[in-house]
Amino acid sequence: MARFSPLEWPVVRQLRSGDLLGRGPAVTSQRTREQAPRTSTADRVVQSVCPYCAVGCGQRVYVKDEKVVQIEGDPDSPISRGRLCPKGSASEQLVNAPGRQTRVLYRAPRATEWQHLDLDTAVDMITDRVLEARRNGWQDADEQGRPLRRTMGLAALGGATLDNEENYLIKKLFTAAGAIQIENQARI
Structure with missing residues (x-):
């Protein structure tokens, strides 16, 4: 550590730098002068x-x-x-964040451990399950024969972190799949 000099006293720095009110370079430390924004x-x-x-x-x-x-x-x-x-x-x-997940994790039914999956496998699994739920819950017509063309096997609940464009696309996707139970956390 360097020896402290009387020339570095705040009042002396104010007079030397012309900062008589002590609101500028006279009150700025060496450490502050060396720092730069990220x-x-x-x-x-x-x-x-x-x-x-x-x-x-x-x-x-x-x-x-x-x-x-x-x-x-x-x-x-x-x-x-x-x-x-x-x-x-x-x-x-x-x-x-150091704990941020960057790979797909999957826990099989009744399993106690998570396993890593590649993205293509995970997307295929989701696709198979959506199609099966849509098929199993499909209602083509009601008791009087009126067309329904909907599924009760799918529902969507969006989160408040989604923006308007994402909610619009989710609404379109699930409506096209035949789902009628589409909601967003921001409305609940």
């Missing part, structure tokens, strides 16, 4: 939308070496104008 070292900036609710606040995602280093509000967003709620401000932690 955003200044980013390789690129990607525009995104906050994943937490249906408001759709704009975000700027700062990426360095293909890793997210910072997420801030996007001032160009007409929705949020650069502001984020506390959850949106902390969404960098969602991306970089």
Whole structure:
């Protein structure tokens, strides 16, 4: 550690730097002067939308070496104008959390352990189950012969982290599959 010099006393620094009110460089420590924001070292900036609710606040995602280093509000967003709620401000932690799952986990019925599956296998399993549930719950007509063309074997419950576009696509998908029980957590 360097020896402290009287020239570094705050009052002396104020007089030497011309910062007589002590609101500028005279009160800035050496450590503060050496620091740089995480955003200044980013390789690129990607525009995104906050994943937490249906408001759709704009975000700027700062990426360095293909890793997210910072997420801030996007001032160009007409929705949020650069502001984020506390959850949106902390969404960098969602991306970089050490416990974040990046592979598909599956636990077979009555099994006690999870196993890793590749994505294609998982999608095939989901497809088979959706088609079977649709087939088993299909109602072509009611007791009077009126056409129903629906299934009671499928239902959808969307979460509040989905934005309007995702909810629209989910509604279209499940309606096309014949489901009539389609709801969203934000309405419940």
